[in-house]
Amino acid sequence: MDFALTEQQLLLRKAVREFAEAEIRPHVREWDAAQHFPRELVPKLADLGLMGIQFPEEYGGAGMSAVDYCICIEELARVDPAVSLSVAAHNGLCAAHIFMFGTEAQKQRYVTPLAKGEQIGAWGLTEPDAGSDAGAMRTAAVKQGSCWVLNGAKTFTTHGRVGDVCVAMAVTDRGKGRHGISAFVIDRGTPGMRPGRKEDKLGMRASDTSEVIFEDCRVEEDHLLGGEGEGFIDAMKVLDAGRIGIAALAVGLAQGAFEAARDYARERRQFGQPIATFQAIRWKLADNATRIEAARLLTYRAAAMKDGGRRMTRESAIAKLFSSEIAVRAAEDGVQIFGGYGFVKDYPAEKYFRDVKLTTIGEGTSEIQRLVIARQILSG
Ligand SMILES: Cc1cc2nc3c(=O)[nH]c(=O)nc-3n(C[C@H](O)[C@H](O)[C@H](O)COP(=O)(O)OP(=O)(O)OC[C@H]3O[C@@H](n4cnc5c(N)ncnc54)[C@H](O)[C@@H]3O)c2cc1C
Numbered sequence: 001m002d003f004a005l006t007e008q009q010l011l012l013r014k015a016v017r018e019f020a021e022a023e024i025r026p027h028v029r030e031w032d033a034a035q036h037f038p039r040e041l042v043p044k045l046a047d048l049g050l051m052g053i054q055f056p057e058e059y060g061g062a063g064m065s066a067v068d069y070c071i072c073i074e075e076l077a078r079v080d081p082a083v084s085l086s087v088a089a090h091n092g093l094c095a096a097h098i099f100m101f102g103t104e105a106q107k108q109r110y111v112t113p114l115a116k117g118e119q120i121g122a123w124g125l126t127e128p129d130a131g132s133d134a135g136a137m138r139t140a141a142v143k144q145g146s147c148w149v150l151n152g153a154k155t156f157t158t159h160g161r162v163g164d165v166c167v168a169m170a171v172t173d174r175g176k177g178r179h180g181i182s183a184f185v186i187d188r189g190t191p192g193m194r195p196g197r198k199e200d201k202l203g204m205r206a207s208d209t210s211e212v213i214f215e216d217c218r219v220e221e222d223h224l225l226g227g228e229g230e231g232f233i234d235a236m237k238v239l240d241a242g243r244i245g246i247a248a249l250a251v252g253l254a255q256g257a258f259e260a261a262r263d264y265a266r267e268r269r270q271f272g273q274p275i276a277t278f279q280a281i282r283w284k285l286a287d288n289a290t291r292i293e294a295a296r297l298l299t300y301r302a303a304a305m306k307d308g309g310r311r312m313t314r315e316s317a318i319a320k321l322f323s324s325e326i327a328v329r330a331a332e333d334g335v336q337i338f339g340g341y342g343f344v345k346d347y348p349a350e351k352y353f354r355d356v357k358l359t360t361i362g363e364g365t366s367e368i369q370r371l372v373i374a375r376q377i378l379s380g
Contacts, residue, residue: 052115094121
């Protein structure tokens with residue numbers, strides 16, 4: 001067992017960190033305040049391979065591993081969790097679904113421009129009345145001749161407004177329950193598909209989150225993604241891997257919140273000394289450093305299993321559950337260490353505290369992770 005990153009992975013971490021510090025850090029507050037999705041950043045992300053991290057070079061990707069993917073997502077989240085969320089949703093949901101289950105023609109047509117950053121991907125599973133219970137979705141697709149006609153609405157779709165390509169799950173045979181749900185890949189501008197309301201969010205405000213509405217949206221047969229009736233099962237497999245990304249996002253966010261608090265604790269003086277000399281502060285820092293290390297190891301373990309081609313439903317749920325919950329504590333302790341300055345927008349602690357909550361909700365809430373883990377350990 002070797003816990004060390006390779007020389008190449010250390011270089012990758014350094015490159016993404018330098019990029020995030022130079023290109024993202026100066027804009028974090030402005031993008032958050034304006035709820036601005038920084039489309040202008042996408043070509044720069046693409047130059048580093050971050051729009052197609054794990055896809056083979058023949059599809060325009062960077063051909064990196066799942067562990068490399070975690071390093072990239074972590075380093076972006078350390079500086080701006082919202083940008084990291086967008087990169088994770090684009091790579092790990094939309095593009096990954098097409099890459100994993102698409103035909104060769106679909107991969108050429110969609111994965112390549114997505115991986116090159118020429119297009120942005122969205123992925124719609126959640127609906128207003130079907131969140132954790134995604135199988136209860138109402139959006140339906142009906143076969144008419146050689147076309148499928150979609151009607152319904154997706155909610156909380158990352159890149160619902162800015163996406164060029166949307167993968168959407170829809171019921172194609174209501175009698176078959178979860179085995180009657182199929183996936184479709186739909187281009188922006190297809191008549192009948194339009195973005196709905198943009199959400200005004202607590203955190204992750206620079207990541208676009210919107211409704212996607214389907215009104216008699218007609219697509220040809222070759223827009224069916226994966227087998228008919230297999231869309232829900234495929235989506236669960238996409239989420240198994242996607243959760244590793246959210247775990248990495250939580251680790252990076254926790255690291256950013258921790259570093260900001262540590263640096264502040266060294267500088268801030270009360271009672272004639274830096275607050276970092278007080279045991280109450282030191283223990284918070286030590287506990288968070290310990291929890292972050294543990295979360296990182298769980299996340300890399302799940303990623304290494306994916307790289308080894310092993311099933312990691314349990315491990316990715318464990319990594320996501322633990323990392324997101326320790327990240328909430330790291331962000332909360334960060335605010336506490338900043339004191340009153342943690343409560344105002346001039347310092348970074350407040351934004352980490354707002355952004356972090358998404359990690360215990362998106363791609364399956366903590367409660368759902370516990371259900372997945374319990375099911376896995378009790379079925380053995
Ligand atoms: C910023 C953001 C981005 C998102 N991006 C996407 C995206 O790109 N694509 C997409 O499809 N979705 C996306 N989502 C949706 C997200 O995955 C859902 O919000 C999440 O799965 C929870 O669903 P819900 O909000 O309907 O909550 P609900 O399912 O209504 O849950 C409410 C509460 O009940 C609990 N609960 C539900 N069922 C159970 C149970 N069986 N046992 C115990 N507790 C339970 C939940 O844990 C939660 O605490 C995004 C959400 C946000 C906020």
